[in-house]
Structure formats: C-alpha cells, structure tokens
Amino acid sequence: MITHSTSHAAASSTTTGVPIVRIEGLTRAFGETVVLDQLDLSIAPGEFVALLGRSGSGKSTLLRSLAGLDPDAAGTVDVDGTTAVAFQQPRLLPWRRVWRNVTLGLPAALDNRPTAVAALAEVGLVDYADRWPSTLSGGQAQRVSLARALVREPKLLLLDEPFGALDALTRMTTHRLVENLWRQHDLGVLLVTHDVDEALLLADRLLVLDAGRIVADERNDTPRPRTREATAALRTHLLTALGVTDHD
Numbered sequence: 001m002i003t004h005s006t007s008h009a010a011a012s013s014t015t016t017g018v019p020i021v022r023i024e025g026l027t028r029a030f031g032e033t034v035v036l037d038q039l040d041l042s043i044a045p046g047e048f049v050a051l052l053g054r055s056g057s058g059k060s061t062l063l064r065s066l067a068g069l070d071p072d073a074a075g076t077v078d079v080d081g082t083t084a085v086a087f088q089q090p091r092l093l094p095w096r097r098v099w100r101n102v103t104l105g106l107p108a109a110l111d112n113r114p115t116a117v118a119a120l121a122e123v124g125l126v127d128y129a130d131r132w133p134s135t136l137s138g139g140q141a142q143r144v145s146l147a148r149a150l151v152r153e154p155k156l157l158l159l160d161e162p163f164g165a166l167d168a169l170t171r172m173t174t175h176r177l178v179e180n181l182w183r184q185h186d187l188g189v190l191l192v193t194h195d196v197d198e199a200l201l202l203a204d205r206l207l208v209l210d211a212g213r214i215v216a217d218e219r220n221d222t223p224r225p226r227t228r229e230a231t232a233a234l235r236t237h238l239l240t241a242l243g244v245t246d247h248d
C-alpha cells in the first residue's frame with residue numbers, strides 16, 4: 001500500500017525550506033518485475049530536476065506515483081502542494097474548445113474563460129481560446145497542455161517527455177517557455193527525458209534511474225544560458241551512468 005499525502009500547510013514550503021517532495025522506500029513491481037526498488041528521493045521547492053534513464057527503467061512509473069496516479073505502489077510519497085502533469089502527447093479533448101480544455105476538471109468557481117485566457121496568455125496563446133484543438137499545430141497543442149497544468153497553480157510540475165514529439169525548432173522555443181514559466185512561478189519541476197542535452201540545458205539537478213534506484217544525482221550549476229561546451233564534462237559523466245559512451 002502506498003501512503004500518498006498531499007498537504008496544503010499554511011506555512012508554505014517555499015518559506016520554510018522543507019522539501020516539496022519526500023519519497024521513501026518507494027517500491028513498484030509488475031508481476032515478477034521490480035521496477036522501483038526501495039527508492040528514496042527529495043525535491044526542494046523551486047528545484048528543476050531532470051530524470052534520465054534507459055527505456056523501461058521506470059521513469060514514467062515514478063512520475064505516476066508522484067502524480068498520485070498509482071495506488072498499487074508501496075512506500076511513502078509526500079507532496080507538499082498541488083502537482084500537475086504534462087505528457088508527451090497533449091491529450092486535448094477534440095470536442096472542447098481550447099479554453100475549455102484548459103479548465104477541464106477545475107472546480108466550478110475556476111472553470112471560466114478569464115481563468116483559461118490568463119493561463120493561455122502565459123504560454124503565448126491568448127488569441128487561441130476559442131479554437132478547436134484540431135486547428136492547432138503540435139507545438140501549440142503542447143503549449144495548451146502546459147496552460148492546463150499551470151492553471152492548477154502547482155508547486156510541482158511533472159513533465160513526461162513533453163518535448164519528445166516536437167520538431168527541433170519548436171522544441172527549442174518550448175524549452176525557453178518552460179524555463180521562463182519555471183522562473184516566474186517558482187515551480188518545482190520534474191522533467192522525464194531521454195535527451196541528456198535537454199536535461200543539461202534545463203535542469204539544475206540530474207538524476208539517473210537504473211535497476212529501480214537513483215544511481216546518479218548530480219548538480220548542474222552551469223550558468224544560463226548554457227552551452228554544450230560548458231556542460232561537456234557533466235554530459236560524459238551522465239552518459240557513463242546511463243551505460244552509453246559518446247561513440248554509441
């Protein structure tokens with residue numbers, strides 16, 4: 001049984017320095033396969049963390065536990081405040097206009113157009129509120145899904161390969177957008193990605209998941225904006241932790 005608690009204490013963790021995420025002994029198995037094995041992890045308020053790992057290493061499983069979507073995991077997952085998730089596919093409902101996708105699932109008091117438009121303005125889509133999802137480009141649809149996450153005012157934003165389906169140029173502009181949202185909202189971010197360079201560009205802390213545990217946990221203090229040259233040594237270290245070399 002998992003203990004998943006979400007607190008909304010009056011003394012916010014931002015002022016107290018208490019972690020926004022505390023995971024202890026998180027274990028998840030599917031049949032005989034143990035995917036997460038007594039995993040421990042803390043995330044501080046406002047921290048931008050990237051989670052790397054080979055395909056099948058359990059990144060999405062960990063993220064689902066953090067989002068409270070996996071009642072069958074065992075261990076403790078404490079999250080201080082609201083979490084919101086954006087996935088690789090934007091998952092917009094085609095029969096709802098853009099703004100009604102943004103407020104989907106919100107309490108009635110917040111399920112209104114002005115709330116949605118304010119969030120859409122933050123992702124540069126203020127004029128798209130009344131569009132249908134089918135008229136959006138892939139990058140625009142992904143920005144709508146970010147607006148849908150932001151409108152929940154999360155303390156922790158969970159991003160599961162959100163840039164994976166975007167073309168290279170759109171990916172770069174969406175990187176900038178996420179970096180700006182993180183700064184402006186003082187968000188904690190956990191970004192699941194296969195892309196070491198993307199992780200080095202965006203995150204201040206880099207985790208590698210392997211065999212159910214965190215096997216590397218590195219700080220990335222490279223000044224922003226970051227260049228590939230500045231992060232080269234850390235890149236090599238992470239690739240080694242991932243079991244690949246530059247020549248693979």
Ligand SMILES: Nc1ncnc2c1ncn2[C@@H]1O[C@H](COP(=O)(O)OP(=O)(O)OP(=O)(O)O)[C@@H](O)[C@H]1O
Nearest residue numbers: 030033035053054055056057058059060061062194
């Ligand atoms: N509902 C499920 N039933 C059975 N096995 C599952 C289920 N969900 C995940 N798994 C297994 O758990 C392991 C971890 O899956 P997970 O999706 O967390 O990996 P991942 O690191 O996110 O992979 P990828 O990078 O390919 O997205 C895989 O072996 C997968 O087959």
